[in-house]
Amino acid sequence: MAEKLQIFKCDICGNIVIVLHGGKGELVCCNEPMRLLSENTVDASLEKHVPVIEKSADGIIVKVGSAAHPMEEKHYIEWIEATIDGIVYRKFLSPGDKPEAFFPVKGNSVTAREYCNIHGLWKS
Numbered sequence: 190m191a192e193k194l195q196i197f198k199c200d201i202c203g204n205i206v207i208v209l210h211g212g213k214g215e216l217v218c219c220n221e222p223m224r225l226l227s228e229n230t231v232d233a234s235l236e237k238h239v240p241v242i243e244k245s246a247d248g249i250i251v252k253v254g255s256a257a258h259p260m261e262e263k264h265y266i267e268w269i270e271a272t273i274d275g276i277v278y279r280k281f282l283s284p285g286d287k288p289e290a291f292f293p294v295k296g297n298s299v300t301a302r303e304y305c306n307i308h309g310l311w312k313s
């Protein structure tokens with residue numbers, strides 16, 4: 190059973206999927222059940238992983254985190270997602286990029302998630 194916007198990972202091949210419509214079936218990859226990623230459950234630095242949401246005159250900036258997360262080849266933030274007034278936005282990042290994303294939209298209700306390739310899924 191999967192729910193809308195849950196994120197699952199295959200620990201064998203590394204596939205990561207986001208559910209757009211929940212169903213009763215179990216998600217399977219490489220002949221094994223995929224693992225549900227739960228936010229903020231890995232034992233790691235909160236300051237470097239919990240997204241920080243800032244509103245500016247032009248839009249919304251999401252930084253990871255209150256202390257900048259490393260963006261190295263082997264350890265980096267793969268993407269930052271913002272849900273702004275119910276609309277989901279996502280920016281993919283690469284090693285060497287800043288660990289932040291700017292979304293040029295304004296909104297009242299903003300939540301954010303990010304995915305660290307080593308420490309998993311985090312939200313604020």
Ligand SMILES: [Fe+2]
Binds near residue numbers: 233238265
């Ligand atoms: Fe990390």
